[in-house]
Structures are given as structure tokens and as C-alpha cells.
Amino acid sequence: xxxxxxxxWTRKDLIGIDGLGRDELELILDTAPQFAxxxxxxxGIKRVPLLQGRLVVNWFHEPSTRTRTSFELAAKRLSADTxxxxxxxxxxxxxxxxxxxxxxxxxxxxxxxxxxxxxxxxPHILAAxxxxxxxxxxxxxxxxxxxxxxxxxxxxxHIRRVREDPEATLDGVKVTLLGDIxxxxxxxxxxxxxxxxxxxxxxxxxATLLPMEIERMGVRVTYDLREAVHEADVLYALRIxxxxxxxxxxxxxxxxxxxFRLDNESLKHAPEHALIMHPGPIxxxxxxxxxxxxxxxxxxxxxxxxxxxxxxAILHLLVNGG
Amino acid sequence: xxxxxxxxWTRKDLIGIDGLGRDELELILDTAPQFAxxxxxxxGIKRVPLLQGRLVVNWFHEPSTRTRTSFELAAKRLSADTxxxxxxxxxxxxxxxxxxxxxxxxxxxxxxxxxxxxxxxxPHILAAxxxxxxxxxxxxxxxxxxxxxxxxxxxxxHIRRVREDPEATLDGVKVTLLGDIxxxxxxxxxxxxxxxxxxxxxxxxxATLLPMEIERMGVRVTYDLREAVHEADVLYALRIxxxxxxxxxxxxxxxxxxxFRLDNESLKHAPEHALIMHPGPIxxxxxxxxxxxxxxxxxxxxxxxxxxxxxxAILHLLVNGG
Amino acid sequence: xxxxxxxxWTRKDLIGIDGLGRDELELILDTAPQFAxxxxxxxGIKRVPLLQGRLVVNWFHEPSTRTRTSFELAAKRLSADTxxxxxxxxxxxxxxxxxxxxxxxxxxxxxxxxxxxxxxxxPHILAAxxxxxxxxxxxxxxxxxxxxxxxxxxxxxHIRRVREDPEATLDGVKVTLLGDIxxxxxxxxxxxxxxxxxxxxxxxxxATLLPMEIERMGVRVTYDLREAVHEADVLYALRIxxxxxxxxxxxxxxxxxxxFRLDNESLKHAPEHALIMHPGPIxxxxxxxxxxxxxxxxxxxxxxxxxxxxxxAILHLLVNGG
Numbered sequence: 028x029x030x031x032x033x034x035x036w037t038r039k040d041l042i043g044i045d046g047l048g049r050d051e052l053e054l055i056l057d058t059a060p061q062f063a064x065x066x067x068x069x070x071g072i073k074r075v076p077l078l079q080g081r082l083v084v085n086w087f088h089e090p091s092t093r094t095r096t097s098f099e100l101a102a103k104r105l106s107a108d109t110x111x112x113x114x115x116x117x118x119x120x121x122x123x124x125x126x127x128x129x130x131x132x133x134x135x136x137x138x139x140x141x142x143x144x145x146x147x148x149x150p151h152i153l154a155a156x157x158x159x160x161x162x163x164x165x166x167x168x169x170x171x172x173x174x175x176x177x178x179x180x181x182x183x184x185h186i187r188r189v190r191e192d193p194e195a196t197l198d199g200v201k202v203t204l205l206g207d208i209x210x211x212x213x214x215x216x217x218x219x220x221x222x223x224x225x226x227x228x229x230x231x232x233x234a235t236l237l238p239m240e241i242e243r244m245g246v247r248v249t250y251d252l253r254e255a256v257h258e259a260d261v262l263y264a265l266r267i268x269x270x271x272x273x274x275x276x277x278x279x280x281x282x283x284x285x286x287f288r289l290d291n292e293s294l295k296h297a298p299e300h301a302l303i304m305h306p307g308p309i310x311x312x313x314x315x316x317x318x319x320x321x322x323x324x325x326x327x328x329x330x331x332x333x334x335x336x337x338x339x340a341i342l343h344l345l346v347n348g349g
Numbered sequence: 350x351x352x353x354x355x356x357x358w359t360r361k362d363l364i365g366i367d368g369l370g371r372d373e374l375e376l377i378l379d380t381a382p383q384f385a386x387x388x389x390x391x392x393g394i395k396r397v398p399l400l401q402g403r404l405v406v407n408w409f410h411e412p413s414t415r416t417r418t419s420f421e422l423a424a425k426r427l428s429a430d431t432x433x434x435x436x437x438x439x440x441x442x443x444x445x446x447x448x449x450x451x452x453x454x455x456x457x458x459x460x461x462x463x464x465x466x467x468x469x470x471x472p473h474i475l476a477a478x479x480x481x482x483x484x485x486x487x488x489x490x491x492x493x494x495x496x497x498x499x500x501x502x503x504x505x506x507h508i509r510r511v512r513e514d515p516e517a518t519l520d521g522v523k524v525t526l527l528g529d530i531x532x533x534x535x536x537x538x539x540x541x542x543x544x545x546x547x548x549x550x551x552x553x554x555x556a557t558l559l560p561m562e563i564e565r566m567g568v569r570v571t572y573d574l575r576e577a578v579h580e581a582d583v584l585y586a587l588r589i590x591x592x593x594x595x596x597x598x599x600x601x602x603x604x605x606x607x608x609f610r611l612d613n614e615s616l617k618h619a620p621e622h623a624l625i626m627h628p629g630p631i632x633x634x635x636x637x638x639x640x641x642x643x644x645x646x647x648x649x650x651x652x653x654x655x656x657x658x659x660x661x662a663i664l665h666l667l668v669n670g671g
Numbered sequence: 672x673x674x675x676x677x678x679x680w681t682r683k684d685l686i687g688i689d690g691l692g693r694d695e696l697e698l699i700l701d702t703a704p705q706f707a708x709x710x711x712x713x714x715g716i717k718r719v720p721l722l723q724g725r726l727v728v729n730w731f732h733e734p735s736t737r738t739r740t741s742f743e744l745a746a747k748r749l750s751a752d753t754x755x756x757x758x759x760x761x762x763x764x765x766x767x768x769x770x771x772x773x774x775x776x777x778x779x780x781x782x783x784x785x786x787x788x789x790x791x792x793x794p795h796i797l798a799a800x801x802x803x804x805x806x807x808x809x810x811x812x813x814x815x816x817x818x819x820x821x822x823x824x825x826x827x828x829h830i831r832r833v834r835e836d837p838e839a840t841l842d843g844v845k846v847t848l849l850g851d852i853x854x855x856x857x858x859x860x861x862x863x864x865x866x867x868x869x870x871x872x873x874x875x876x877x878a879t880l881l882p883m884e885i886e887r888m889g890v891r892v893t894y895d896l897r898e899a900v901h902e903a904d905v906l907y908a909l910r911i912x913x914x915x916x917x918x919x920x921x922x923x924x925x926x927x928x929x930x931f932r933l934d935n936e937s938l939k940h941a942p943e944h945a946l947i948m949h950p951g952p953i954x955x956x957x958x959x960x961x962x963x964x965x966x967x968x969x970x971x972x973x974x975x976x977x978x979x980x981x982x983x984a985i986l987h988l989l990v991n992g993g
Contacts, residue, residue: 066780073724080395100779123630134653136388308767331778402717445952456975457744458710
């Protein structure tokens with residue numbers, strides 16, 4: 028892409044993958060590598076001053092270690108100030124509306140609000156009504172866009188390394204998402220992100236955990252794990268939420284494991300080069316055998332490392348443009 | 350006031366409005382404007398180094414977003430280190446006395462302790478026995494002095510702007526406090542602060558929520574909203590704590606709303622210039638109609654913004670004198 | 672000790688006192704004094720840059736003010752970044768293993784993990800499998816090594832001051848630990864640390880709270896307080912955990928107080944110079960009379976102050992060697 032046609036970031040918020048163009052998604056992916064080395068153990072660069080004096084507020088209404096920590100470190104490594112607001116000790120217990128709480132945070136000069144909320148659409152509604160930059164860190168079963176971006180980045184980095192082609196894209200890369208698609212905001216965002224970037228997405232899981240007519244999203248569906256892993260470049264296991272079983276959505280963990288678990292047995296049918304990914308936290312030996320999670324094909328911890336760089340890129344683009 | 354008679358801050362702590370002289374209150378108000386621009390979105394100044402290397406501890410025994418966050422940002426914008434101690438995860442659950450917990454915090458070289466506690470008098474008792482600077486961030490139904498100061502500052506700033514008189518004071522300004530006076534530490538501190546600064550305070554609310562003989566504090570009392578808003582320069586709605594209703598202190602929310610809510614209807618009887626204020630969090634459409642909270646007369650978010658500057662002024666005066 | 676034989680710190684982790692040599696323990700004690708003045712109220716030095724750009728993560732699975740705060744301040748005064756992970760809001764509630772959570776934290780470039788956990792051995796298991804530096808901040812009833820080191824440091828500093836001998840050691844110093852030895856990780860670490868440093872340890876408490884065959888650890892045991900305090904240079908009261916009484920481990924608080932409490936009465940039998948110590952939080956008037964806790968022999972708050980310096984020394988040695 029020449030300088031003349033270079034994409035520039037113009038959006039105030041990152042609410043979802045839905046509606047973003049391929050050029051915007053790639054701008055985020057292309058912005059991340061410069062941040063990948065910041066604060067690495069052997070790196071001389073501990074911080075960059077791109078958000079000096081800015082205030083990034085982590086406003087999480089659901090428990091989270093991974094995502095909250097990742098955003099906090101991303102903000103700090105950009106030299107921003109950070110502030111955490113836990114929903115349980117906050118005004119929300121006093122019945123204040125989200126709008127009013129946010130107006131208050133903004134009145135204290137917050138620049139970016141990282142919001143996780145149980146209600147789909149909450150970040151969208153707030154972003155439309157407020158001046159500060161809103162980043163969706165997961166809203167209900169709707170979207171988790173920063174997860175999708177770090178996933179795509181991890182796949183692309185790996186493919187570029189393996190192919191020794193620093194310009195390689197996800198075009199034609201075969202990605203299989205496994206497990207509970209219906210209840211997963213990660214799956215929704217991943218599907219849209221991977222589609223937009225040219226990858227070919229296959230979904231596999233129990234019929235009760237795959238949404239009706241999901242094929243309309245431009246994906247292939249199969250209920251057969253062997254077929255799902257065959258030819259896949261990436262095998263992405265989703266977290267099984269154990270409370271779904273009680274709701275009768277799958278017959279038993281034992282059956283789920285037998286039919287859909289990624290383990291050395293099921294991997295026999297996958298290409299040797301297939302990457303193993305998972306958004307975490309892992310239910311070891313349920314959706315993913317320990318031998319696979321910790322095996323040589325797993326890039327699960329690279330996903331976590333890349334998550335900080337992707338979130339630095341997003342915070343930087345939102346605040347400074349790019 | 351000439352240099353010769355300039356007030357100097359000499360107190361170790363800020364425990365309440367009670368006992369402070371008008372000169373001390375005005376010193377705090379006069380110290381705040383220099384901090385109002387720090388960290389504003391368009392400001393070039395992100396921090397001032399007045400509390401560099403000092404440790405400010407937020408020690409909150411009751412839930413709070415607004416006040417806790419405001420103090421944390423005030424401390425950070427003065428370049429102080431901050432530390433939060435949540436009561437629920439602290440030694441208080443192990444039965445340690447407040448004195449012992451504070452002695453421990455001090456032994457780690459804390460400079461300022463910002464304390465919110467459910468017991469009236471807790472900050473006073475601790476301040477008398479300890480060396481560090483204690484700031485009362487709300488104690489039981491007793492006082493909330495920093496709220497009163499930010500309220501007075503917001504009124505004064507607005508009057509100075511409207512009158513185009515940078516020396517204007519609150520002398521003769523008519524302020525009406527509305528709602529549950531009995532259970533409100535904000536009301537108590539506001540009454541004392543506004544009285545000391547020369548304002549004329551009127552209280553209005555259900556008789557069951559107004560203390561007996563409150564007139565002795567030098568205020569006018571009325572149970573009629575129309576009379577209360579008539580001629581008021583400032584209309585200050587207090588938060589109705591919904592649990593009071595269960596205790597039988599007012600007959601029904603519907604009746605409270607009909608008789609005491611600030612809405613476009615009741616504002617018809619108020620002067621056009623009357624400001625709308627509220628300490629937050631708002632119960633929308635109970636004590637304050639949304640149309641009024643978000644209307645052109647509302648300075649509720651200015652209160653929040655000014656809160657950070659007032660708290661910076663207080664921390665600076667306590668630590669550095671002035 | 673001459674330069675030629677100077678001990679160098681080579682361990683990745685601090686898991687327990689058990690297994691450390693006297694030279695290593697003394698290296699930690701000898702490293703602490705340079706940090707004692709950092710951030711003291713009258714000190715000009717607010718921070719030292721020894722951990723600049725490093726990330727220290729406080730990962731506490733049990734409530735704590737004192738220890739958590741002490742580590743957080745130690746890290747900040749070494750210029751490290753800090754991150755707190757509360758177990759209740761973290762992935763542990765989603766069933767993630769400790770190993771996986773730690774791998775995730777490490778993937779975000781954490782350098783030091785300060786871990787408190789209810790299970791004895793948790794820090795050891797994690798340290799063996801992970802690259803980051805692990806500091807045990809208390810594991811079950813097993814060890815609390817930083818407490819033992821700050822205790823030994825406080826004793827040694829005091830003895831050096833009293834004897835006016837800057838080289839004085841704990842050799843031959845008589846230390847009596849009082850109370851619930853069985854359930855105390857502080858007692859276990861203290862005994863090993865004091866033994867290694869040459870002190871003579873006596874234990875005293877109800878027989879039901881003293882482990883069988885504890886003499887094998889090289890301590891003297893007595894059930895008689897008068898005998899225990901007689902000739903002691905240091906009297907160290909442990910915290911009585913009140914829930915032990917319900918478990919029938921001692922007959923009544925009244926009886927415990929009568930037989931084992933340190934008060935002016937029982938101190939009559941102790942040498943005049945005996946120091947009073949306690950790990951906190953104190954149950955006032957149960958294991959320690961208020962008159963003694965606040966009396967002239969008490970160095971309980973010095974322990975807290977020294978705790979920060981000792982933890983700075985430990986963090987520095989682990990990260991930078993020494």
C-alpha cells in the first residue's frame with residue numbers, strides 16, 4: 028500500500044468489529060508491531076510517551092484478570108495514567124445510571140473508557156452520547172473486538188514468520204472455531220474479523236451450541252470434529268462455560284470431551300502446521316487437552332503477549348489518530 | 350485583602366467545616382483555581398510537582414466512585430503516590446482497630462489519609478491521635494467538608510462569571526437545600542460552609558426529614574417547594590436514600606415527587622438564573638427530573654470537575670501550608 | 672566479612688527461610704539499611720531507580736493490608752510498576768489453574784510475582800515451573816519468610832543500637848515466641864530464621880497450640896509464661912486467631928489471657944530491656960495488653976517500617992542479584 032492511499036484512523040471509539048473495514052482492521056494490526064517489544068524482559072524500552080498525561084479508565088462490570096490487566100499494562104506502557112473502577116464498589120450499587128457515572132468520570136477529565144459490561148450494546152449506547160473514547164472490552168454475548176484483533180494479529184504474525192513473508196495476509200487461511208459459538212462474544216467478533224481479513228472460517232460444535240442460520244455470516248458449519256480439523260491452518264478452541272451444561276445445552280461433559288475436545292487423538296487428523304489457539308481461561312482437559320494447550324503448536328501465550336501490543340495500538344490510534 | 354493580612358493555612362487536618370473561619374474557607378477556594386486547568390483535555394499542564402514523593406492513602410469504608418476517584422486524581426495530578434485500601438479486604442475484617450491500622454499505614458510513611466467512614470467522628474478521633482494529615486471524605490451523618498467546599502466554589506465561580514466580577518463573594522446569595530436534611534452529611538457541611546461565607550440558606554423537605562430546631566443553625570425552613578424555590582439563586586437537591594421510605598420517613602415516592610421534586614413545573618416559580626446542583630449520585634426523576642438534571646441551569650458536572658481542583662487545593666494546603 | 676568472601680545472591684525466588692544459609696539471610700539483612708531512609712518523611716530521597724521499568728505483581732488470595740501494602744510501596748520506591756490481582760475478581764473464580772493464571776501474567780512481561788495463598792507449597796510449585804521471580808508472602812500454615820526477615824532485622828537493628836555495636840549479630844540473643852505456634856506460618860519462619868542467625872528460641876503457649884515434637888526444630892518449650900519471659904531479650908506475641916477457640920483448641924479467651932497474655936503484670940518477670948514484638952494485626956488485650964503494645968519496649972511499628980526496607984532489599988536482590 029503506497030503512502031498516498033494510507034488509511035488514517037478517524038473513529039472516536041472501538042465498539043465492535045462489525046462495521047470496520049479491512050483497511051481499518053489492518054491499520055490496527057500494522058500499528059501493533061512497534062509496541063510488541065515495549066517492556067519485554069530483554070527490551071531496553073520500558074515505556075513510550077504517546078499517552079503521557081492522558082487518563083485511561085478501566086470500568087469492568089464483570090470479573091476479568093486477563094483483559095483488565097492487559098488494558099492496564101497497555102495504558103501504562105503508553106505512559107497514560109490509569110484508574111480502575113470496580114462495579115461492586117461503585118455508584119452502580121447506588122442505582123446511578125451508566126450515563127451519569129460516565130459523565131462524572133468524564134467531568135474529571137478521563138480520555139479513554141475501557142468498558143466491560145454484561146449487556147450487549149452498552150458500549151455502543153455510551154459512545155454515542157459521550158465525548159470520551161470508548162473501547163469495548165466485551166459486552167454480553169455481542170462483541171469482544173480487541174480479542175478478535177489480537178487473535179488475527181497472532182495468526183498473521185505466525186504465518187508471516189513461517190512463510191518468511193513479512194507481507195503475508197490472512198487471505199485464504201483456514202480457521203476453525205470449536206465449541207460454544209452461540210454464547211460467545213469472542214466467536215462473533217472473530218468470525219467478522221477473520222472474514223474481513225480474507226480468512227475462511229469453519230465452525231464446529233454441538234448443534235445446540237451453534238446458532239441457527241449462522242452460515243449467513245459467511246462461515247462453513249460442521250458437527251464433525253475430524254472434518255473440522257482436516258485442512259485447518261488454525262484450530263481455535265472456545266471456552267466451554269460449565270453452567271451451560273446445567274441448562275441442558277449439551278448432554279454431558281464426558282460426551283463433549285469425546286466428540287469435540289482438541290487432544291493428541293483428534294489432532295491426528297489436522298495438518299502438522301495447524302496452530303492451537305484459545306482465548307483463555309482454559310478449562311484444561313475439557314475443551315483442550317493439557318498436552319495440546321502446552322504443546323508445540325500452541326500459541327495461547329503469544330496471544331496474551333500480543334494482546335498488550337494490540338491494545339496499545341488501539342489506545343494510540345483512538346487518542347492520537349494514525 | 351492585602352498581603353499583610355493574608356491568611357496562612359496552619360491546620361494539620363481537614364475534619365469538618367465546623368470550626369473553620371471564613372478566611373480559611375476562602376483560602377481554600379482561592380487556592381483551587383490554579384489547579385482547575387491541570388489535566389483538562391486541552392491543557393498543556395498534566396501534573397504539578399507539589400506533592401512529589403508524598404503518599405496519599407485512600408481509606409474508604411463505604412462504597413464510593415465519585416469521591417474516591419476525585420481524591421485519587423487530585424493526588425496524582427499533584428504528583429503524589431497513591432494507595433487504596435478497601436475496607437473489605439483489609440485488616441478491619443480481622444478485628445484490628447482503626448488506630449492500629451492507621452499506625453501501620455503511617456509506619457510505612459504515609460503523608461495524607463483520606464478517610465470515609467460510617468461512624469460520625471472517626472476522622473476527628475484519628476486526627477487527634479496521629480501525625481499524618483487526615484482528610485474527612487464523609488463520616489456517618491456528620492460532615493462531608495470537601496463536598497461543601499466544592500459546592501461553594503462552584504457557586505462562587507458561577508456568580509463571578511455571571512456578574513463579571515472576579516472578586517464576587519457568596520454574601521447574600523440565596524441557596525435552597527431540598528430533600529432529606531436529617532440524614533445528610535452534605536447538608537450539614539453545606540449549611541455551615543454557606544453560612545460562614547455569607548450566603549442565606551433555606552431548607553425544604555418533608556417535615557419528617559428535617560431535624561427539629563434546625564433553624565438554630567441559622568437557616569430558614571419551609572415545607573412548601575414553591576416558596577423554597579422563589580427568589581433562590583441556587584437550588585440544591587439532595588439525594589433521597591430510597592431505604593428511608595421503608596423506615597416510614599416519607600409516605601411514598603410518588604408523594605415525594607409530587608411535593609418536592611425539581612422539575613420544569615416546579616422551576617416555573619424559581620428565578621430564571623437559578624442554578625441547579627446535586628451532590629450525586631442522582632436518582633433520576635425522583636428528587637430531580639431528568640429534564641432539569643440535564644438542563645441549561647444544571648452545573649452538576651461542573652461540581653464534579655471542580656471537586657478535583659478543590660481537593661488538590663486541600664491536599665496542597667495541608668501538606669505544604671499556604 | 673572481607674570482599675573476597677562476600678556472599679552473592681543467586682536464587683531466582685524467595686519461597687521460604689527453610690534452605691537458606693546464614694550468609695544469604697545476612698545478605699538480605701545487610702542490604703536493607705540503604706533502603707530504610709527512602710521515602711521517610713524527612714528524607715530527601717523518595718525513590719531509587721533499581722527496578723525501573725520492571726513489573727511487580729501482587730497476587731493475594733487472602734485478605735491483607737499490611738503485607739500487600741508493604742510490598743506495593745517497596746516496589747514503587749524501587750521505581751517498579753505495580754499491578755494488583757485480587758483473587759475474588761480474577762480468573763480463579765472461573766476455574767483457571769494457578770499455573771495458567773501465572774503463565775498469562777508472565778506473558779504480559781511480569782518480572783516479580785508476590786504471592787499469598789492459602790495452600791502451603793503453592794509458591795514453591797509455581798516457582799519451580801515458571802521463569803518470573805516468586806516471593807512467598809505467606810502460604811497456608813507453612814512459611815512467611817519476609818515477615819521473619821523483617822523481624823530478625825528489627826531485632827538486630829535494636830541490639831546494634833543498644834549495644835552501640837554496628838556489627839552485633841543475633842548470636843545468643845534469647846527470643847521467646849508466645850501463643851499459637853501450631854497454626855502460625857510466622858512462627859515457623861521465625862524459628863528457622865532466628866535459629867540460622869544464632870538466636871536461642873523459646874516457645875510458650877497452651878499445649879494444644881504447640882506442635883508435637885516441635886523441640887526437634889531446635890527450640891526450647893515451656894507452658895509457663897513466667898519461665899518464658901524470664902531472661903528473654905525479645906518477647907514476640909503471636910496473633911490468636913479467635914476462631915481457634917470455637918474449634919476447642921483452648922478453653923476460653925479469659926483463661927488464655929490469664930495464662931499467656933503479655934501485660935505489665937507478666938512483664939514484671941522479664942528483663943527490663945526485653946523488646947515487645949508482634950506481627951500484627953493485634954488483638955488488643957487478648958495476646959497483648961494495650962499498655963504493652965503501646966509501651967516503651969514495643970517495637971511493633973518499627974517492624975512495619977522495616978518491612979518495607981526488607982522487601983525492597985529482597986526485590987532488589989532477586990531482580991538484580993547482589
